[in-house]
Amino acid sequence: MPPHSDLPPTVLVIFGGAGDLTRRKLVPALFNLFLDGRLPGPFTVLGVDRTALADNAFRGQLREGVEQFSRRGKPADADWNNFAGHLGYLQADLTAAKSYADLAERLRASAPQPGAPADHVFYLAVAPALIAVVADHLRQAGLVQDRARARLVVEKPFGHDLRSAQSLNADLLARLDESQIYRIDHYLGKETVQNILAFRFANSLFEPIWNRRYIDQVQITVAEAVGVGHRAGYYEKAGALRDMIQNHLLQVLCCIAMEPPVSFAADEVRSKKTDVLRAIRPIPSDQVAACAVRGQYGPGQEDGQAVPGYRQEPGVRPDSPTETYVALKLLVDNWRWQDVPFYLRTGKRLATRVSQVSIQFFPVPHRSFPPEAVRAWPSNRLLIGIQPREEILLRFQAKEPGPDLCLGPVYMHFSYEESFRKPTPEAYETLLLDVLRGDATLFMRADQVEAAWSVVEPVLEGWARQAPADFPNYAAGSWGPQAADELLARDRRRWQMPAAAGGETASTYYPGKKEHHG
Ligand SMILES: NC(=O)c1ccc[n+]([C@@H]2O[C@H](COP(=O)([O-])OP(=O)(O)OC[C@H]3O[C@@H](n4cnc5c(N)ncnc54)[C@H](OP(=O)(O)O)[C@@H]3O)[C@@H](O)[C@H]2O)c1
Numbered sequence: 001m002p003p004h005s006d007l008p009p010t011v012l013v014i015f016g017g018a019g020d021l022t023r024r025k026l027v028p029a030l031f032n033l034f035l036d037g038r039l040p041g042p043f044t045v046l047g048v049d050r051t052a053l054a055d056n057a058f059r060g061q062l063r064e065g066v067e068q069f070s071r072r073g074k075p076a077d078a079d080w081n082n083f084a085g086h087l088g089y090l091q092a093d094l095t096a097a098k099s100y101a102d103l104a105e106r107l108r109a110s111a112p113q114p115g116a117p118a119d120h121v122f123y124l125a126v127a128p129a130l131i132a133v134v135a136d137h138l139r140q141a142g143l144v145q146d147r148a149r150a151r152l153v154v155e156k157p158f159g160h161d162l163r164s165a166q167s168l169n170a171d172l173l174a175r176l177d178e179s180q181i182y183r184i185d186h187y188l189g190k191e192t193v194q195n196i197l198a199f200r201f202a203n204s205l206f207e208p209i210w211n212r213r214y215i216d217q218v219q220i221t222v223a224e225a226v227g228v229g230h231r232a233g234y235y236e237k238a239g240a241l242r243d244m245i246q247n248h249l250l251q252v253l254c255c256i257a258m259e260p261p262v263s264f265a266a267d268e269v270r271s272k273k274t275d276v277l278r279a280i281r282p283i284p285s286d287q288v289a290a291c292a293v294r295g296q297y298g299p300g301q302e303d304g305q306a307v308p309g310y311r312q313e314p315g316v317r318p319d320s321p322t323e324t325y326v327a328l329k330l331l332v333d334n335w336r337w338q339d340v341p342f343y344l345r346t347g348k349r350l351a352t353r354v355s356q357v358s359i360q361f362f363p364v365p366h367r368s369f370p371p372e373a374v375r376a377w378p379s380n381r382l383l384i385g386i387q388p389r390e391e392i393l394l395r396f397q398a399k400e401p402g403p404d405l406c407l408g409p410v411y412m413h414f415s416y417e418e419s420f421r422k423p424t425p426e427a428y429e430t431l432l433l434d435v436l437r438g439d440a441t442l443f444m445r446a447d448q449v450e451a452a453w454s455v456v457e458p459v460l461e462g463w464a465r466q467a468p469a470d471f472p473n474y475a476a477g478s479w480g481p482q483a484a485d486e487l488l489a490r491d492r493r494r495w496q497m498p499a500a501a502g503g504e505t506a507s508t509y510y511p512g513k514k515e516h517h518g
Pocket of ligand 1: 002015016018019020021022024026049050051092093094095124125128155156157189245457
């Protein structure tokens with residue numbers, strides 16, 4: 001039996017326990033936490049869903065999920081059996097009051113440590129329409145009154161626009177205290193995103209130059225190679241702006257742009273991030289086309305295979321106006337960032353899967369070296385690889401060895417894998433453990449989520465007013481629509497092409513050189 005943490009006895013109730021998220025993400029993450037001895041000693045996971053399932057069938061379904069999706073692969077029988085003993089299932093209709101009486105009874109009957117009070121974490125792995133419904137029933141059943149012990153975890157998407165997010169916040173806050181609500185943005189659980197704050201605030205080197213005097217531009221890319229897959233039902237109503245920019249990319253931007261927090265207390269960090277969102281210059285309604293580009297993939301190739309366009313995917317309307325690509329230029333109106341553009345782009349069916357932040361510094365103010373001594377003189381650049389490469393790469397000029405003066409760019413490289421030689425936990429492992437600990441630092445506060453919606457609202461409205469005329473406007477397997485290149489070209493800039501997709505590597509300047517950053 002693995003060791004366990006000294007967290008209090010806990011019951012984790014997963015609404016939507018028979019669903020995809022539970023099988024694919026939540027239970028593999030819980031199982032890994034169990035193996036690492038991070039779960040509370042006495043703990044119970046109770047899946048609640050409308051499907052009729054015996055406890056054993058439920059466990060079997062979850063084991064298959066772990067075998068398929070856990071970073072550790074197939075579990076050993078003994079480990080799984082130990083873990084499975086903590087799993088139970090309750091069939092219930094989440095819209096019926098009686099279900100919550102049943103749940104309360106089950107919680108009483110299956111307390112992980114009889115006689116000791118347990119923390120109750122209610123995880124909403126269900127469609128957004130059920131969030132307020134479940135919260136209301138939990139309140140009426142008296143299951144969330146204990147502010148210190150009852151928590152509610154809410155998945156993305158949180159709202160469909162600013163108004164619906166405000167309304168959902170109002171519904172939740174009428175029933176629970178803000179301190180009990182954990183709004184997930186799984187990007188914040190990624191090690192590489194958390195490390196941005198360590199990189200900036202645990203080193204004295206970077207913070208003095210982390211501002212408009214030294215930084216020319218910031219680019220944030222989250223590119224997916226996959227298409228919409230089986231998610232058209234959701235995606236047709238969402239699109240890339242809602243699905244990716246409003247949450248993940250804006251949260252990465254906040255990590256890059258926030259002021260140093262006074263402490264790492266949850267509200268201090270979240271306030272500093274919210275300040276960034278509030279400082280983003282609102283996009284005027286007549287400037288949407290100048291600041292935002294939307295795209296939709298047409299047929300193309302992925303890994304040498306022909307793939308259909310978005311409108312040919314199952315469940316997608318043949319004339320769908322849904323965007324699968326967004327590029328956005330944002331400005332942050334404060335002393336640190338005035339006039340520094342933040343370019344964000346994300347899309348499906350792009351040339352490769354990569355998430356990275358590129359921080360481009362200004363060129364040197366004076367070039368004292370003779371032009372013939374310089375092979376190339378690109379500005380300093382810091383590249384933060386979020387996935388799949390977890391790395392930080394700093395480009396700077398160096399003198400090549402030899403009697404002649406010859407300068408060119410070289411790279412300083414930090415890789416998680418090489419430096420730490422231990423596996424990186426999945427984002428859901430980090431986030432679930434934080435919920436169990438009651439640490440809300442990595443979760444979105446009500447005002448934070450609303451501020452993020454405010455940033456994208458003018459674009460949502462502008463696009464809703466005018467249907468796209470040129471969809472599909474990029475081929476699957478490309479880097480997106482030409483208009484996205486033009487967005488930067490107007491500022492005399494170009495997208496930083498990820499190295500994996502034929503972008504810059506050391507061999508760009510030193511032909512034949514083998515490059516660790518491939
Ligand atoms: N799947 C992912 O990887 C992922 C990633 C990020 C966020 N999310 C979010 O997580 C949430 C859940 O997603 P999911 O993909 O897991 O959805 P899902 O597979 O449809 O799971 C939801 C479960 O809730 C059940 N359910 C629906 N109405 C119910 C009711 N009235 N009473 C009891 N059970 C009910 C569904 O049963 P039926 O099947 O019978 O309808 C289903 O088993 C969504 O908000 C989604 O946006 C999912």
